[in-house]
Amino acid sequence: MYFSIMAASASSVPVLGQCGFYVEKKKRFCKMVVRSGKRFCGEHAIMEEGGSSRRIVCPLDPKHTVSEDKLDKHLKKCNNRSRAKPVYYVENINAGVADGQKMLQQVSLCDFSRMQLESLVNKLKSAFTGLQCDVEDRVLSHPVLHEELHNPKNGVSAYKHLKQQSSILGHLEAMGLLGNGRCFVEFGAGRGKLSHWIHEALKTQDYPQTGRDLQLVLVERCSTRFKVDGKHQDVGVHFERLQVDIQHLDLSKVTFIRQKNLPLVGVGKHLCGAATDLALRCLLETAERRGGTKPPQKNLRTSELAAEPDSGPAPDGVDVVAGSDSGLGPVLGLAVALCCHHRCDWLHYVGQQFFLQRGLGPEEFSAFCRMSSWATCGRRQTNQNRISLRGEDEEHEPADENDTVAGFLSAPEREHFGRLCKLLIDCGRIHFLQNRGFDSKLMHYVDSQVTLENMLLTAQPRTQSSHQG
Template sequence: MSVAAEHTEAGAPARKASKVEPPTHNPDPNFCSYYVTRKHRFCRTECRPGSLYCCTHDVAEAGATPSTAPQAENDVTSSPSDAAGCRGDMRVPCPINSNHTVYASRLERHVKVCPDLRHVTHQLPYFSSDKHANRGAVFVSSACNAPTGGGSRRYTHRDFSAEGLAAVIRKVHECYDSCIAPDLVVLRQPSRDRDAASGEAGTTTTPQATTSCQSSAPVAREEVASLKHGPQHTGLIRCLSDVVRQAQDTDSILVGRCRSQCAPIYVDGFLEFGAGKGGLSAALQQLIVQRLQGIDGTSTTVGEGAEAEAVPSSQREATAETSPLTPSAPQSSWRSDFLAEVAQRPPLVVLDMNGFRRKSDARVRHSAVPLQRLRINIKDVDLTRAFLSEIRPVPSGEGEGAAGAVPSAAPRPLENWAVLGKHLCGACTDFALSCLTEGPLLTSQAQVRLPIVVIATCCHHRCELKHVNPPEQVEGAPAPLVLPGTSFTWSEQEFAALASMSSWAVCGGFVDEERRAVGRKCKRIIDHLRVHFLRHLGYVAFQCQYTARDVTEENVCIVAFQAS
């Protein structure tokens, strides 16, 4: 009985204890005796045999001496370290992925069977360390952009004097107004542009969807468009549509960009860099599956995936009459024309270095057009080998050549793939564009062309000069970074200032409107260097504002194509 209770029984007023000691034993001996102070309860995991604790909390402190574990009923201590010391074994971080721990005695065996071994990229056949990194090393002659660590730090605009920073800002205004603003394309918003390829839900909504949401009938979660991601996916797919169709109509982004009689670019597959959860590819997959439903006459609505099989056929038919996701729903002309130039079941490949929860892969895994995910850093991917070994593997016996040589897929017909990206972060955009330099090898070895590029850029404050692809031929190092066709030259310090000042564009109310405008112009200057790099590779390239700023501040993408 507690002291407070004794005082109460004696008639004395109870007083609050200054410090309450946590309980040491779980009343239920089958469950862990580790007390979670924050939640005021014991751990709800079953105990290990012969211990008061579960496998997670039965840990040892470094230097614990081995001893024989006593029986659980004889244990009088509730300290996890004491219990683990009795076990004589301690848990250590896994060297493959430190997010989980293993017993030290089992570490040698665990590293051979760890589930995260499948994500060890250096064992992949298409891994090539830093293949697309440091392409801009010719512009770096000092340590101003050295990686963080060892006492060094990145140079920023804060390292300029007030007069020096004002001069850089004036240079930004002049460069943007004279060289970039006249070349910037704005995607026109149609009057009925409520059509949106959704974001997280992976669906497509139409004006009819808004009407149905106002009725008393329940609306499935998959039918609700994302107001954040939906308009972005719509804008990017519209840019892709104009490029594929080589459209020259009034609303097209290609007006004046190519010859009036350019043939459409037939697309055999899609490759999305920095896909994250794969929302853009999933939205594109929805449109392709809709087209397949129209061809095959199937009754399953898009976005349901594997769950559609659990819905009664009568309910599915009733839903199909009103669902905005069925082939009978009205679709805008750009969408139907775009799909006419796409393969019936094109492969969709997404590439990212990290794993994500709630990604779109599972939702479309069992659909007619599933996604294929490659988990590797963009800077380390050998795209030619990725196509030959993983994306479009060479059948046994084809293309056998010299030892160590890249196998050839010569018997295959030439395929056109579109390169996509939504908010590709910082230098990752430069890594992705560097992959395009593999074009000749891709064509000769893998029979793949990359004639279309639509990449929305993001996080320019994470760009580094050492990773910038040279916008024109450079001879000798160190070389100045010159915007081709102009007299504007950017030093290492000035480029670092461009990168750091670009963050002003997305600071919201923390900076004034003048600084936000400077930040947006810095972003466009960095992207314009990328545009010139694409032009150097033979692409028709430009920047396009694909959605409104009230949807996202990162509302500009790089569009490039090679007309046939």
């Protein structure tokens, strides 16, 4: 560690009040603030001359250390200490059922022979025989983001995110979902930017007023820095963050959602892999099992939707009553930007029935998940000088391939079949939504130059979407 301190150039010095430890990997000094009269922060205090306190790894989280003589005090306030689970935490409530099938580990395409790869490609082609699953090119925007999109202070990465957020809001508006008197649930919220712009749009535009109540629920399993939640303190607006994995979230047990019983709108921007399936179960399937929410079965005004206690027979013979026991209002629709199909999981996947009907099972699903990464990484060169075409601000794993894959399929072919794998997985999600009385669509909501993961999944109750048509 002493070498790390000396590795900094003579002209490189820490900022006043900043730790003097030079982080070799990041080529900069540690940014932690130090106590008065000290040269190093608590993490690097062992470098302090005359320091007597030994640093040890925290038993709750090996990513940080703590002074040995202060361990007991630290364990009481460590961010990774055990905490009581919130009332809406119900373990694995949205995990799904495997239909008795044995769960498989994610496979590597490098382990497949050419014959196996040919068989998979043939099965993929056969699965699309007679299948109607069109994708529309529909790039929209919303005026509330116009000024920010033309702000010269925004860099390339910020511009890409703004373009996506603008199009998602445009689709929400086109579907008639952007309005007050609703509960917007943003799955995989991160910093909460999408909810932020939804709120800004509803403040500045003359949208239908069904009452002053507006709920924006941000669901994110990780602690997130630079959140925008604190900017929203308007009267009548409930801006709430739930730090919980979607897999374990029971919306019907969230107190403030039960109290208002507002119609629900699900949204998400780049909801990775299985998180999309978990969100669909959380919004639709779980509430059905608990005798709760369903899509409205007739054309209603927004004011009627919030107050309607019963909207007729449930789709597919499911005998449920909206808002009876679950405390959830009707689901008005959803708009979710998809990505990272290679991170899907058969256990959580909502389209199991769709796959089984086409003679496909967990083995093929697992292989197609890996092949789906060809869509974003398939153009790269093999062997030497490999080139990734992934977006600068998106995180996508490279396609795992070997000489067998490269010799069997050209780069354009790999990209084509990768996109077919993604589309087939998404068609299973549409099948799931249709079985619950929703009309669902897939569309390219931004240009591929903005992001290669440019697919948006939308859904509305069948009668409502026909009315919007």
